Amino acid sequence: SYVLTQPPSVSVAPGQTARITCGGNNVGSKSVHWYQQKPGQAPVLVVYDDSDRPSGIPERFSGSTSGNTATLTISRVEAGDEADYYCQVWNSRSDHVVFGGGTKLTVL
Amino acid sequence: QVQLQESGPGLVRPSETLSLTCTVSGGSISSYFWTWIRQSPGEGLEWIGYIYYSGSTNYNPSLKSRVTISVDTSKNQFSLKLGSVTAADTAVYYCARTESSDDAFDIWGQGTLVTVSS
Numbered sequence: 001s002y003v004l005t006q007p008p009s010v011s012v013a014p015g016q017t018a019r020i021t022c023g024g025n026n027v028g029s030k031s032v033h034w035y036q037q038k039p040g041q042a043p044v045l046v047v048y049d050d051s052d053r054p055s056g057i058p059e060r061f062s063g064s065t066s067g068n069t070a071t072l073t074i075s076r077v078e079a080g081d082e083a084d085y086y087c088q089v090w091n092s093r094s095d096h097v098v099f100g101g102g103t104k105l106t107v108l
Numbered sequence: 109q110v111q112l113q114e115s116g117p118g119l120v121r122p123s124e125t126l127s128l129t130c131t132v133s134g135g136s137i138s139s140y141f142w143t144w145i146r147q148s149p150g151e152g153l154e155w156i157g158y159i160y161y162s163g164s165t166n167y168n169p170s171l172k173s174r175v176t177i178s179v180d181t182s183k184n185q186f187s188l189k190l191g192s193v194t195a196a197d198t199a200v201y202y203c204a205r206t207e208s209s210d211d212a213f214d215i216w217g218q219g220t221l222v223t224v225s226s
Contacts, residue, residue: 001169030210031210031211031212033211033212033213035153035213041218042202042216042217042218042219043153043202043213043216044216045212045213045214048211048212048214049212054214086152086153088153088212088213089210090209090210090211092210094169095166095209096155096166096168096169097143097155097158097168098155099152099153099154099155100152101152102152102153
């Protein structure tokens, strides 16, 4: 089965740039979506189709993919960005949804 | 705007069937894929399966033998049944919407906690 691998945690100081990776076999050929989940809340879509932002999501959130890695980049990190972040793809070979294990972003 | 709301028992006995309903408000259930996703306490997100408004389904193979997802377009609702539950099925269950099988989940319900315990 297809596996997406994320680092368990990433830490960054306010105002700096956070990069959260999502590794998977040839993930660059798939559409990667990213979700932000704060404690006790439902996930919120922050990036879809690798690099597009839904309405209302700040431009500070951006996404990219290359080869076997997708990356969510959060520029000028704020305390309010502290959350868990999940990547997700559709595995067309098995016809199933796959989530990464999630990354906890800590703002120092 | 479209909103999703999960409903159902918060406590289910082991070996029984978990049943949840997701009500779609502010829009039609037609022309979308409707999905159930769960999250065990302290864990990540797990896709359970989806149903297209026409009734076609697709399930996570790890749960397929126990899962049924159905849709009632007249009520703008879709439902989840998970049979033979154990404590491992204790989780927050979310319903979500996507426009196609490989699109993102753009709208989520708030989630409902289901505890499996005697």
